[in-house]
Amino acid sequence: QLVSTELSSYNFPENFVFGVATAAYQIEGAFNEDGKTDSIWDYNLHKKPDWVIDQGNGDVACDSYHKWEEDIQLIANLGVDFYRFSIAWTRIFPSGYAGSKINDAGVIYYNKLIDGLLAKGITPMVTIYHWDLPQNLQRNGGWMNETIVDNYVFYARTLFELYGDRVKHWITFNEPFQICESGYSETDLAPFLNDSGVGGYICAHNLLISHGRAYREYERTFKQNQGGKVAITAHSFWFEPQGESDSDRAAAERAMQFWYGWFMHPVIKGNYPPIMIERIDEISQKEGFQKSRLPKFTEGQIEMIRGSFDFIGVNHYTTALASISNNFNEPSFYFDGGVNRTEDSNWVKSSTSTWLNKVPWGLRKLLNWIKQEYNNPPVLITENGWSSSTGLEDSRRVSYLNEYLSELLKAIHEDECNVIGYTHWSLLDNFEWLKGYTARFGLVEVDFNNPDRTRTPRKSYGVYQKIISSRKIN
Numbered sequence: 001q002l003v004s005t006e007l008s009s010y011n012f013p014e015n016f017v018f019g020v021a022t023a024a025y026q027i028e029g030a031f032n033e034d035g036k037t038d039s040i041w042d043y044n045l046h047k048k049p050d051w052v053i054d055q056g057n058g059d060v061a062c063d064s065y066h067k068w069e070e071d072i073q074l075i076a077n078l079g080v081d082f083y084r085f086s087i088a089w090t091r092i093f094p095s096g097y098a099g100s101k102i103n104d105a106g107v108i109y110y111n112k113l114i115d116g117l118l119a120k121g122i123t124p125m126v127t128i129y130h131w132d133l134p135q136n137l138q139r140n141g142g143w144m145n146e147t148i149v150d151n152y153v154f155y156a157r158t159l160f161e162l163y164g165d166r167v168k169h170w171i172t173f174n175e176p177f178q179i180c181e182s183g184y185s186e187t188d189l190a191p192f193l194n195d196s197g198v199g200g201y202i203c204a205h206n207l208l209i210s211h212g213r214a215y216r217e218y219e220r221t222f223k224q225n226q227g228g229k230v231a232i233t234a235h236s237f238w239f240e241p242q243g244e245s246d247s248d249r250a251a252a253e254r255a256m257q258f259w260y261g262w263f264m265h266p267v268i269k270g271n272y273p274p275i276m277i278e279r280i281d282e283i284s285q286k287e288g289f290q291k292s293r294l295p296k297f298t299e300g301q302i303e304m305i306r307g308s309f310d311f312i313g314v315n316h317y318t319t320a321l322a323s324i325s326n327n328f329n330e331p332s333f334y335f336d337g338g339v340n341r342t343e344d345s346n347w348v349k350s351s352t353s354t355w356l357n358k359v360p361w362g363l364r365k366l367l368n369w370i371k372q373e374y375n376n377p378p379v380l381i382t383e384n385g386w387s388s389s390t391g392l393e394d395s396r397r398v399s400y401l402n403e404y405l406s407e408l409l410k411a412i413h414e415d416e417c418n419v420i421g422y423t424h425w426s427l428l429d430n431f432e433w434l435k436g437y438t439a440r441f442g443l444v445e446v447d448f449n450n451p452d453r454t455r456t457p458r459k460s461y462g463v464y465q466k467i468i469s470s471r472k473i474n
């Protein structure tokens with residue numbers, strides 16, 4: 001693998017947009033203020049703080065519920081075109097249910113935020129769901145109960161009604177894989193259900209139907225008047241074959257289909273990837289299941305979900321190596337996929353996020369794979385970033401940013417990949433899920449020991465600022 005340290009001298013195209021991202025539970029705090037109820041994160045971390053490495057939680061986080069004006073100033077000074085943030089379902093509908101009482105204080109908070117952004121010329125981009133399900137709905141099984149679909153679609157529709165006059169960019173879900181596989185089949189994210197080989201698939205099924213219905217609702221009722229766009233964001237590694245063998249190549253392609261195609265194949269091409277359907281049907285049968293552990297869509301659902309996007313949101317951080325695996329002792333996504341995931345020891349590793357290596361060329365390969373596989377849809381990078389520890393001289397984040405953007409430019413100019421914009425994760429250091437406050441993703445450092453949650457821009461903040469204003473890598 002060729003590693004070039006030469007940065008690209010291409011310019012970013014005229015219409016290319018830059019942004020920065022956060023998520024409600026990770027920054028807002030004010031977990032019980034103004035009528036907000038517990039999400040699955042509040043509930044689980046209060047019950048068992050040990051889920052998190054430093055026993056942190058989002059009770060206060062960056063206190064952005066109170067410090068949103070300061071956040072807007074930082075975003076404006078950075079010079080980005082848009083700000084991607086998420087709305088907390090529990091602030092809008094404390095009970096979670098469709099048709100339940102709306103919480104005016106929550107509605108007002110996001111009105112202030114949206115209006116404040118627009119006043120500074122920053123485009124708001126809203127993630128409708130970034131992992132913080134109302135705990136009240138989890139009592140009924142959360143994403144594993146199909147009644148979630150009506151509740152989610154009602155919530156999404158309410159946001160279109162409340163904010164759609166000003167918000168023109170909507171992301172229905174952030175990272176279905178993490179919501180479902182990590183949350184329902186494993187114990188990496190709330191609600192920590194650990195229902196291996198079953199829960200994740202049921203969750204994903206209900207989530208995809210929810211996405212499709214929300215997209216169609218917007219299309220039918222709001223699109224003509226509001227003129228906005230609706231998308232879904234999935235996380236994707238680039239999977240590189242571990243070696244040259246056909247079996248490694250096949251494993252890497254299978255990995256792309258299982259990790260990413262699981263969600264994007266239904267949304268772009270209709271239904272789950274054929275390889276997933278075949279393998280899970282066959283393995284389920286061998287295990288003695290009378291039907292596949294992978295649920296089946298009706299023809300109507302396939303058509304409803306197919307084409308439910310105006311652009312593709314891609315969260316990309318890192319690359320992994322794939323080879324074949326036949327290890328198996330219980331029904332599991334990993335056995336279904338038959339993929340063994342490793343990494344190259346030569347890659348530069350993040351000191352605070354064990355899964356994160358700096359592999360810039362992986363982004364270019366991923367963009368080319370998406371172009372081939374899905375017929376070059378418009379792609380917005382909705383997250384990309386590096387995790388450090390504290391300190392303002394974040395030179396590793398600076399080289400990560402420069403090198404990933406350099407590969408992005410090559411994908412646009414040399415490969416004609418249809419990439420429309422880039423979003424850096426994150427504006428601020430924030431609550432990094434099970435890593436608590438130990439893994440810092442911010443362009444801006446936050447002092448979590450200070451009750452004021454003081455914000456200080458890092459070196460990378462200035463570097464990104466200059467990239468945006470000069471429209472090239474410097």
Ligand code: PNW
Nearest residue numbers: 023174175178235315317355383425432
């Ligand atoms: C994203 N992986 O999650 C989330 O959208 C953010 O909330 C989070 O803070 C950020 O990335 C940093 O972790 C990821 O397996 C989950 O490579 C999993 C992976 C990457 C990102």
